[in-house]
Amino acid sequence: MLKNDLLLRAARGEETERTPVWLMRQAGRILPEYRALRARLSGFKELVETPDLAAEVTIQPIDALDVDAAIIFSDILVVPEAMGLTYEMVEARGPLFPETIKTPQDVARMRVADPEEHLGYVLEAIRVTKRALNGRVPLIGFAGAPWTILAYMVEGHGSKTFSKARRMLYAEPELAHQLLRKITDTTIAYLRAQVAAGANLVQVFDSWAGILPPAHYQEFSTRYIAEICRAMPADVPVTVFAKGAFWAVEDFAQLPCRTIGLDWNQDPRAVRPLVGDKTLQGNLDPCALYGTPEQVRAATIAMLDQFGPHRHIANLGHGVYPDTNPDNVKVFIETVKGYSATLRA
16 A cells, blocks of 8 residues: 555546645756765666666655655666667767667567566566555656657667658658557557556656657657557556647547646646646746745746646656756745645645
């Protein structure tokens, strides 16, 4: 039994005594505990691939920030690596794939990964984390959306345009669908394995949704996200977060997901009438946390007023930035807890 099940109840659309709160990228560089641990290691991948260490980092923000959920410390790019395409995490530059997908032969070489065989370290990290949490809060599992994973596999690194990946959608759409098929099958098996290992709910991150035109997004992303949602166990809430895809909200409302994440450019008041009984998550601008404590408090209250008291999970509109003052993060969290409780009074 969970001691704090606010997040799960909100995700299911149930009324809660206050709004639950967590942050994307809460386990990471904003915390001195994380930086101290990371300094002892060879790099990011050693941390991700060592279950006891990944579990330790997952739990750090529960202790330091008192958030209402843990999210397993991992990376969306473990999926292409499990499929046969190795990545490197280059300090100050981000992910890099020494080899990329260019040809039908490259796609043919990619396997549909077996979660226990190729991603067992993530599943073990979930099991270790669940034991250590001992029911304190729910544990969130996650994966990247197939389009975002394809974008990295074809481009080879982060990009402002992902022009190589987008070129494939125009020039070789069938090849793109073949790769998306393998990514989707891997992701479904991976997320189901995360649930079996102990994840209470899962989130699908479509980080590069907003660079596609709406018609391409429907063809090359939404349809595959829908498959993932349908494949999850009925009692496991699914959150879909597609950064920049404001025009996709009505399509997401038709998906078998429970929660739709909003980035900071979306107005919850405009979105709410479009999504029926879905729960919304978000969406404070991460840069708002650079303000004074008073400014952070005011921005948080304004956000809560826009969402209303029910069917809301408080979060940022994207991941917390690494140079954010943890004290301001605490102000955000404490304000959500205190002010949202008064909205129910």
